[in-house]
Amino acid sequence: MFLSRVAISDFRTFPIDFSLELTPGPGVTLIVGQNGLGKSTFFEALEWCLTGQVKRLSDLPTEGSKKADFLARRLPDGKEAAKYGVELTFQPQAAVKFARWREKDGTAFKATIDPSESDLISALKAPTWKEPILALGSYLRLTHFLSQAGEQRFAVQDSKDRWSALEAPAGTERLNRLRERLGNRGVTSAFNRRAKEAQDAINNAEQAVKNWDELIERRNHARRIAESGGAVSQAELLPQLEMLRVDIAGHFGDFQFTEPSSPEACIRQIATRLDGLRPSLAGRVEAAKSLEPAPRQWRQAMDDIAKGNAVQSARQTQVVDATMTIDRLQFQIAEEDGHLKQVDASLEEIARGRSRLTRIATARSSLEELLIRERALAERISLAEVELARVSATARNLFTLADDQRRLEREYASATDRSEAVRELQNLYTRFLxxxxxxxxxxxxxxxxxxxxxxxxxEVQEIERDRLRHTQSLHDCDQRLQRLRFQATTIESCVASLASVITEEDTHCPLCSTEFAAGELKKLVNAAASTSNDGLSAAEAAIENVREAIRLVEERAAIVASKQLQRDRASKNAAAARATADALQATLRLHQFIASSPAGIAIENRVATLQAAAKMRLDELTSSLRGSISAAERDKTATDAEVNKRSAESTLHELKEELAALRISRQEYEAILEPASQIGDDTARLSSELAKLAESEGSLLTTQEARSKKLAALSVQLRAAVTTRQSLESELLSASHHASELQRLLDILRISWNKSGFKGDPSAEALQLGLDEIAERQKRLAEFEARNRTLLEGHSSWSKAEEFGNLQKQITETVQHLECSSEEGARPALDRALGAARAQAQQATDARLFRDQMIDKLGAEARQYANKVLAPLNSLNESFLRVFSCFSNLSVSMGAKTQQTSVKLEFVLRWLAGSAESGTAASIRHFLSEGQLSALSVSLLLSMSTAYRWSQWRALILDDPLQHNDVIHATSFIEVLRNLVRYQGYQVLLSTHDLELADFIRRKMEAAEVDCKTCQFLGTRQTGVKYKVT
Structure with a gap:
C-alpha cells in the first residue's frame, strides 16, 4: 500500500484547505522551499496523524505554554483555530483513510480519531509480521521517519531509549518483560521482606536460646556464691572503700566517688581508676626503655659537632686564600687583554691604509680602459640607428599588402560556412524522412x-484478489503458529527450570506451596517438561501450503507483468518515434534558410537553389585568391621583417645601456682618484708608502703573538684557581649540612627525653632512677587492685543469696510459657523452634535463588538473541556507510549490553590503521562530526527499514537529510534512494531547502524512469502556506 493523499487543516502554519496528491506507488516526492515556510511542519503533520504526537515538540519544556495548544494554527486575529486535523489516504488497494482531529470544546481541545488506532495498525501491518505492534509511533520512528532535529535521531538517543525503540521489532520484548516482572522492585521487595521476616524469626529464636543459657548460668553461679560464704554487708563495705580511695589518692592523685552511697558504683569507679593507671605506667616503662641508646647517641653527636666545627674553620681559611688568588689573576688577565686590544686597533689602521693605496692604483689603470671602450660604443650606436630605420620601412610595406589579402580570405571563409550550412540542412531533411x-x-x-x-x-485484477486472499490466510496461520510457539516456549522453559531444582525428596511446590507425596511432585514436573505441543506441526504445515499457493500466484503475476512491460515498451517506442519525427519537422520549418524563403516553394527546391548559389560564390573567390601568395609565405615574410626590426631595436637598446653603465663606472673611479691627488702621480711614492706599512705590521704581529701566549697561561691558572675554590666551597657546604643534621639529632633526643618525664641532658644515671620509680608505682597499683577485688567478692557473696531466688522464679515462668513438663525439656523446645525458623529461611533463600537463576537464564537468552538480531543490522549499516563515503578509517557498530532488568544499545567505534584496529564504546557525539552523525542516522534508518519489513507501507519520510553533507555524500545518498525505489518499491517523501539539489534529484530520478513529483513552498500569507506542485 502507498500514501496517495495528504490533507491538512489549520495545523500550525498550514491553511484550512491544504491538500497534496501523491502517486500511489513507488516514487519520490520532493518538498522544496526556504527555511521557515513549513517543510518540517508538513512532516510533523504526518507524524502527529499516525502517532498522536510530535516527538520533537513533546520533549521540549512546556513552561509558559501549558495552557496553549501549540499545534493549532494562529489566525490573522491572533486567536487559535477552533479545529485542526490531518487526513491520510492510502492506496492502491481499497482506499484506507485515517484522520485525526482536535476540536475546541470550551477552553480545551477534544480529540477524535477515525478509524481507531488498532484499525490503522491492522491496515499497516504486513501479513508476514509475527510480533504484536503495541506502540505504532516507536515502529514508525524506527523505520519510516527521519526528523530534522538531531536530538530526535536514533544515533544520538540515550542507550536505553535506543534499545527500547528496537526491542519490539527485534523480538526480545517478550523475554525482557519476563525479566522485568521477575526482577522488578515489587517482586524484589517481597523476596527481601520474606527473607527479613525469616531472619528476624531466626534471630529471635537464637536470642531465646542464648537468654535461657545465660539464665541457667547466672542461677548456678548465684547458687555457688551463696553457698561459699565470706559475705560483706553494705554497712561494712562503704568505710573500707573510702579508706582504699584515700590510699589511691595519696599515690596517684585525688579523685572523689560520683555515687558515694552505692557500693557497686564505688567499686566500679575504683576499678576504672586503676585500669586507667596501668596503661599509663606501662607506656612510661616502654618509653624509658626506648631511651636506653639516647645517652650514648648524645655523647657521640657532641664529639662529631666539635670535629665538624674545626673542619669548617680550616676550609673557610682556604676559601679566602683561593679568592685572593683568583682576584689577582683576573686583574693580570684584564691588563693583558687591554694591551692586545691596542695592538689589534693598530693592525686594523694599517690594513685600512694599505687598502686605500691599492684602490688608488687600480682606479688609475681602469679609468684609461673605460675611456677607450666608451668611444667604441658611441660609433656602434650610430650604425645601429641607421639599420633600425631601414628595417622599419620594409615592415610597414609588408603589413599593408597582408591586410588586403586577409579581407579576401574572410569573404571566402564566409562563403564556405554558408555552403556547409546548406549541406547540414540537406542532412536534416534526410533524417526527417x-x-x-x-x-x-x-x-x-x-x-x-x-x-x-x-x-x-x-487477469491482473483476478491475480490481485487471489494474492490478497492468500496473504490474509498466511497472516492468520502465522499468528496462530506464533501464539502456539510462544505458549510452548514459555511454559516449557519455566517447567524445565522447575524440574532442574526439584528432587525426589521434595514434597512442597515452590510456587503454590501445595503438598505432595515424596517423589510424586518430581514425576509431575518431569511429565510436564517432556510434553510437546502437537498443534505446532499442523500449523507449520498449513503455512507451507499457503506459501505454495502464494508462489503460484506470484508466478502468474510475473508472466502478466512481462506482457504489460512488453506493451508499455512498445507504446513508449511508438511515442518516442513520433516525437522524433515531429521534432525534426519543427526544426526544419524553423531553420533560417527555410523560414526566410517565399511561400509556396517546396523544401527540396529551396535546398537545391541554396546549394547552387553557394557554389557560384565560392568559385569567384577562388579565382581572386589564386594569383596571390599563400598566407603562410605572406605571414612568414611579415614575421621576418618584424623580427629584424625587433632585433635592431634590441641591439640599439643594449648598446645604450652598456654606454650608460660605462659612464657610471667612470664617475666612480674619478670619485676615488679625486681625494688621492695630494699623493701625485708618482708610482714610486705609492710603493714607498706600502713598504712602510708592511714593516710596521710585522712588528705589531710579533708583539700580538707574545701577549696572546701570556694571556693563555694566565687563563689556565685562573681556571685551576676557580676549580680549587669550588671544591673547597663544596666541602664547606657538606660540613655545614652535617653539622645541621647533628644539631637536629640533639634537638630530637632532648625533646624525647623531656617528653618521657626526664630533665636535663640524657644520661644513664637519670634513666635508671626513672625506671626504679615506675616499678615502685606499679607495685602499689597491684596492691590496690587486690584490695578492690576482695571487697567486690565479699559484696557479691552477700548479694547473690537474694539473686538466686529471683533467677529460679524466672526459670519456672519460662518453663511454663514453653508448655514443658520440666526444666530439662525447655532447651530442646527452644532448639526445635530455632530449627523451624531456619527451615523457613532456607525455603525463602531457595525461592529467591530460583528467581535469580531464571533472570540470568532469560538475560542470557535475550543477550544471545539480541546479538543475532544486531549482526545483520550491523552488516547493513556498514554497507550503507561505505556507500556514503564519509567514514574512511572508522567503522561504527551496535552492541547490546544486558543488565539485571534492562538492556542498553551502545555504539562501538573502531579506528582502522592497516591491519590493526582499536575500538571503544563511547559517546559517538564526542568523536563524529555533524556530517558523520547525519550519515549514521540515515544509514541506521535505511538498515532498520530494510531489515524490519513489518509494514505494507514501504516508505521513507526524510526531513532535510542532506543539510550537513557535501556533494559526494549527497550523490551517494540519492543513488541509494533511487535503487530503493526501483528495486524495493519504496515511496519516499524528502524535503530540502536547496533548489539546485532538488532539481538534481529530480533529474537523477527521471533518468532512471522513477516517478518524481515536486511540491515547492513559495511563501506564507494570512490564509496559510502558498505552494505549487509540478
Whole structure:
C-alpha cells in the first residue's frame, strides 16, 4: 500500500484547505522551499496523524505554554483555530483513510480519531509480521521517519531509549518483560521482606536460646556464691572503700566517688581508676626503655659537632686564600687583554691604509680602459640607428599588402560556412524522412501487441484478489503458529527450570506451596517438561501450503507483468518515434534558410537553389585568391621583417645601456682618484708608502703573538684557581649540612627525653632512677587492685543469696510459657523452634535463588538473541556507510549490553590503521562530526527499514537529510534512494531547502524512469502556506 493523499487543516502554519496528491506507488516526492515556510511542519503533520504526537515538540519544556495548544494554527486575529486535523489516504488497494482531529470544546481541545488506532495498525501491518505492534509511533520512528532535529535521531538517543525503540521489532520484548516482572522492585521487595521476616524469626529464636543459657548460668553461679560464704554487708563495705580511695589518692592523685552511697558504683569507679593507671605506667616503662641508646647517641653527636666545627674553620681559611688568588689573576688577565686590544686597533689602521693605496692604483689603470671602450660604443650606436630605420620601412610595406589579402580570405571563409550550412540542412531533411518511416513502423507494431494483450487487465485484477486472499490466510496461520510457539516456549522453559531444582525428596511446590507425596511432585514436573505441543506441526504445515499457493500466484503475476512491460515498451517506442519525427519537422520549418524563403516553394527546391548559389560564390573567390601568395609565405615574410626590426631595436637598446653603465663606472673611479691627488702621480711614492706599512705590521704581529701566549697561561691558572675554590666551597657546604643534621639529632633526643618525664641532658644515671620509680608505682597499683577485688567478692557473696531466688522464679515462668513438663525439656523446645525458623529461611533463600537463576537464564537468552538480531543490522549499516563515503578509517557498530532488568544499545567505534584496529564504546557525539552523525542516522534508518519489513507501507519520510553533507555524500545518498525505489518499491517523501539539489534529484530520478513529483513552498500569507506542485 502507498500514501496517495495528504490533507491538512489549520495545523500550525498550514491553511484550512491544504491538500497534496501523491502517486500511489513507488516514487519520490520532493518538498522544496526556504527555511521557515513549513517543510518540517508538513512532516510533523504526518507524524502527529499516525502517532498522536510530535516527538520533537513533546520533549521540549512546556513552561509558559501549558495552557496553549501549540499545534493549532494562529489566525490573522491572533486567536487559535477552533479545529485542526490531518487526513491520510492510502492506496492502491481499497482506499484506507485515517484522520485525526482536535476540536475546541470550551477552553480545551477534544480529540477524535477515525478509524481507531488498532484499525490503522491492522491496515499497516504486513501479513508476514509475527510480533504484536503495541506502540505504532516507536515502529514508525524506527523505520519510516527521519526528523530534522538531531536530538530526535536514533544515533544520538540515550542507550536505553535506543534499545527500547528496537526491542519490539527485534523480538526480545517478550523475554525482557519476563525479566522485568521477575526482577522488578515489587517482586524484589517481597523476596527481601520474606527473607527479613525469616531472619528476624531466626534471630529471635537464637536470642531465646542464648537468654535461657545465660539464665541457667547466672542461677548456678548465684547458687555457688551463696553457698561459699565470706559475705560483706553494705554497712561494712562503704568505710573500707573510702579508706582504699584515700590510699589511691595519696599515690596517684585525688579523685572523689560520683555515687558515694552505692557500693557497686564505688567499686566500679575504683576499678576504672586503676585500669586507667596501668596503661599509663606501662607506656612510661616502654618509653624509658626506648631511651636506653639516647645517652650514648648524645655523647657521640657532641664529639662529631666539635670535629665538624674545626673542619669548617680550616676550609673557610682556604676559601679566602683561593679568592685572593683568583682576584689577582683576573686583574693580570684584564691588563693583558687591554694591551692586545691596542695592538689589534693598530693592525686594523694599517690594513685600512694599505687598502686605500691599492684602490688608488687600480682606479688609475681602469679609468684609461673605460675611456677607450666608451668611444667604441658611441660609433656602434650610430650604425645601429641607421639599420633600425631601414628595417622599419620594409615592415610597414609588408603589413599593408597582408591586410588586403586577409579581407579576401574572410569573404571566402564566409562563403564556405554558408555552403556547409546548406549541406547540414540537406542532412536534416534526410533524417526527417527516415524518422517519419520509423514512426509508421512503430505504430504498426503497437497495434499488433495491443491485439495480443486484450483482456490482460481483468487477469491482473483476478491475480490481485487471489494474492490478497492468500496473504490474509498466511497472516492468520502465522499468528496462530506464533501464539502456539510462544505458549510452548514459555511454559516449557519455566517447567524445565522447575524440574532442574526439584528432587525426589521434595514434597512442597515452590510456587503454590501445595503438598505432595515424596517423589510424586518430581514425576509431575518431569511429565510436564517432556510434553510437546502437537498443534505446532499442523500449523507449520498449513503455512507451507499457503506459501505454495502464494508462489503460484506470484508466478502468474510475473508472466502478466512481462506482457504489460512488453506493451508499455512498445507504446513508449511508438511515442518516442513520433516525437522524433515531429521534432525534426519543427526544426526544419524553423531553420533560417527555410523560414526566410517565399511561400509556396517546396523544401527540396529551396535546398537545391541554396546549394547552387553557394557554389557560384565560392568559385569567384577562388579565382581572386589564386594569383596571390599563400598566407603562410605572406605571414612568414611579415614575421621576418618584424623580427629584424625587433632585433635592431634590441641591439640599439643594449648598446645604450652598456654606454650608460660605462659612464657610471667612470664617475666612480674619478670619485676615488679625486681625494688621492695630494699623493701625485708618482708610482714610486705609492710603493714607498706600502713598504712602510708592511714593516710596521710585522712588528705589531710579533708583539700580538707574545701577549696572546701570556694571556693563555694566565687563563689556565685562573681556571685551576676557580676549580680549587669550588671544591673547597663544596666541602664547606657538606660540613655545614652535617653539622645541621647533628644539631637536629640533639634537638630530637632532648625533646624525647623531656617528653618521657626526664630533665636535663640524657644520661644513664637519670634513666635508671626513672625506671626504679615506675616499678615502685606499679607495685602499689597491684596492691590496690587486690584490695578492690576482695571487697567486690565479699559484696557479691552477700548479694547473690537474694539473686538466686529471683533467677529460679524466672526459670519456672519460662518453663511454663514453653508448655514443658520440666526444666530439662525447655532447651530442646527452644532448639526445635530455632530449627523451624531456619527451615523457613532456607525455603525463602531457595525461592529467591530460583528467581535469580531464571533472570540470568532469560538475560542470557535475550543477550544471545539480541546479538543475532544486531549482526545483520550491523552488516547493513556498514554497507550503507561505505556507500556514503564519509567514514574512511572508522567503522561504527551496535552492541547490546544486558543488565539485571534492562538492556542498553551502545555504539562501538573502531579506528582502522592497516591491519590493526582499536575500538571503544563511547559517546559517538564526542568523536563524529555533524556530517558523520547525519550519515549514521540515515544509514541506521535505511538498515532498520530494510531489515524490519513489518509494514505494507514501504516508505521513507526524510526531513532535510542532506543539510550537513557535501556533494559526494549527497550523490551517494540519492543513488541509494533511487535503487530503493526501483528495486524495493519504496515511496519516499524528502524535503530540502536547496533548489539546485532538488532539481538534481529530480533529474537523477527521471533518468532512471522513477516517478518524481515536486511540491515547492513559495511563501506564507494570512490564509496559510502558498505552494505549487509540478
Amino acid at each position: 527516415r524518422a517519419e518511416g520509423d514512426a509508421k513502423d512503430a505504430d504498426s507494431k503497437l497495434s499488433d501487441i495491443r491485439l495480443q494483450t486484450q483482456g490482460i487487465d481483468k
